[in-house]
Amino acid sequence: MLSITLKQLELFISVAETKSFSKTADLLAFSQPAVSSNISLLEEILHTELLDRTNKKKIEITEDGLLFYEKAKEILSSCYTLQDMSANRQDSNTVSIGAHNIPARYMVTDVMNYYRKAHNSTKFLLREGSNADIVDLLNQKKIDLGIVSQPISNSKFKSLPIFNDSISLALPNTPRYQCLLMKKPTLEEILLKETFIWDNSLNDVVSYYLEKLGYRKNDLNIIAEFNSEQLAKDSVIDGLGLAFLSKISLKCAIKSAEVLTYDIPEPPHRTIMVVYNQKTHLNNAGTAFMAFLNSGTFDFEKCYR
Structure with missing residues (x-):
């Protein structure tokens, strides 16, 4: 028996709100065919049409789709709350960061080393990947902060430019x-x-x-x-x-x-930016580290010129 996944719920909610497969693909870093196939599979599992695709220029949500949309938002909200509760029970001194290849290899460790001179109890968990990988990790709330090398056009994320x-x-x-x-x-x-x-x-x-x-x-x-x-x-x-x-x-x-x-x-x-999901509650260590980056205490221009 096929099961509904949280990713399918997230994709459906985005399509329902943007009324576009292509916009959802851009926002959530998926290919357009992957978005379409996930929604079709969701409809197959539920045995109903959630979207009206007769107008190719603008997708409309059906009556069943509207009912499912409200329930899907409730489910995702509850899951995010549980994730935040779990994260808050973890080590409050740990900051999880996902960084694009260049900043991960040549910048982040310098910043960590500088920061820990005054905050030696802070621990860091660093993941390296492409910009799309970082967006996906932020969407899944698997990292607190992302460091990317290109703008992210998603209203869920807030960005802080730190270096050119x-x-x-x-x-x-x-x-x-x-x-x-x-x-x-x-x-x-x-x-x-x-x-x-x-x-x-x-x-x-x-x-x-x-x-x-x-x-x-x-x-x-x-x-x-x-x-x-x-x-x-x-x-x-x-x-x-x-x-x-x-x-x-x-x-x-x-x-x-x-x-x-x-x-x-x-x-x-290209502008290197710190981004975070505004729906994610940062722990004390993450909040303090973000404030440090925002303060300009670490002179990126001097260090990398």
Whole structure:
């Protein structure tokens, strides 16, 4: 016998409120087919139509759907209350954080270390993942705070910008590229003549920057693409080519002279933000840590410039 899941309830409530599968997919970080199939399965379990799909431009909720919507909200509300009660019984000195790959690897531990100098009883539980992973963890109330590198368009979440991560153009530190920089080439010469590594995690930011300069991704001689910033950086260090990379991620490689950088004009950036679910009650440690981040006590600009 098939059972109704809390995720199906959450998806149905969102579709009923937004009257759109695509908006629900964006809000809850699901694919549109996954949203549609979950709602169809829910209707199959209940043996009734919850949504009227005859108007493709705007989904309407049926009478049965309206009744189910009210009950579904009550059930989810009760579940969230139980989750909060359970969380409050856990160690009140623990802050659970989900962080996107770049801040997780290069920022969060610095902030934790600084914070614990004055709050040595605080413990941290850190999870690393994509921005979509962090949104999902926040929705499921499995973490207190999320640290992401792109805006989240969901009214349930409140965001606090903490740092603008600049994008740098990294080059292998080899005699060839040392000579290249000594010649002071223009950015146009570099873009059209050199070989590149493409970091797909920065695709939107770098593509937009290139478009402002009058170029497209296809104009570059890209010999390798990676979905991992670490692999892209390692490829530059190994001499495979140039890459647009996060300045934070390059900090140690620059300091150890593993890579060179070219000063690009008006470098693009992405905003690193702390987000939390407004429906989640933070414990004392989470509230104190959020207040610390909001106070500006930790100087991100000084630390990562």
